[in-house]
Amino acid sequence: MSFKTADICDDFASKLEVCQSEFKSYGKKPKFFGPISTVKVFEDNVLVVDLLESIPAGSVLVVDGGGSRRCALMGDRLGGIAESRKLAGVIINGCVRDSEDLAKLDVGIFALGTNPLKSKKEGKGEKHVTVTFGGIDWKPGSYAYADQDGVVVSDQKLL
Template sequence: MGLTADICDVHKDKVVLADPLFQCYGQKKTFYGPIHTVKVYEDNVLVKKALEEIPAGSVLVVDGGASMRVALMGDNLAAIAQNRKLAGVIINGAIRDSGDINAMPVGVRALGTCPFKSMKKGEGETNIPLLFANVEWKPGAWAYVDEDGILLSDTKLPLE
């Protein structure tokens, strides 16, 4: 069985399921960890900053307003996530360099791809609750991700 199926069997009352909007990128299909959040729109400066600063083992959740006009992450930012041993990245928006990212040992979920670079203004917010995919992404809550879906829990769940 998979991670999320096992969690649902044991902790169904402690999790919520994000709507299945996301494509899977990178070689790491399963990941979990505490959530850190960034809210931006077509600008990835704060995404890079968060990737460089959040603790190893974390899941960076980026609300890009579901824009598919520019990418909020490419292979260079995915390499930061890989090198810093982040659990994974979930983006309500687009990525680019998907072929390169798919060859990397990282876990990335995004709505899709776009070859255009984002702006570099540094606008946005960090460490705030986000609302997308019909769930609330709270800083400090936990995300559990695999091929079956994305589960959110207010607390770390014991994994058997």
């Protein structure tokens, strides 16, 4: 489905929150949307893997990594899981690695930047909770719409 976040803002501004964080696109799909699933972690991606393997196809996994740029929360292996499970996309308030490989995957991947260092593997964090970054609350079950102009979130499906 074709859409532009600018057009969504024009048509539904009163029903949206606009993310103030500026993300870079790392997956093959620079535009994606779907229902949100959330995970809150800090420099630990065990729960990210858990959700990538369990949330429904078509979902957007929103990862609140606390904005840390000290390690990556997703690399080629996790990106491959997102692609194979047919997720719409992943939005990471943190970093990715293996960016050359991520660019070949047929999935949307937005992150703040890259870092070659892998994360810890302790399993700490929270799943399916409201997370806050970029000036908005990301609630499980809300809808995220992402493209080259940014990310907008609505409590209801707009497209």
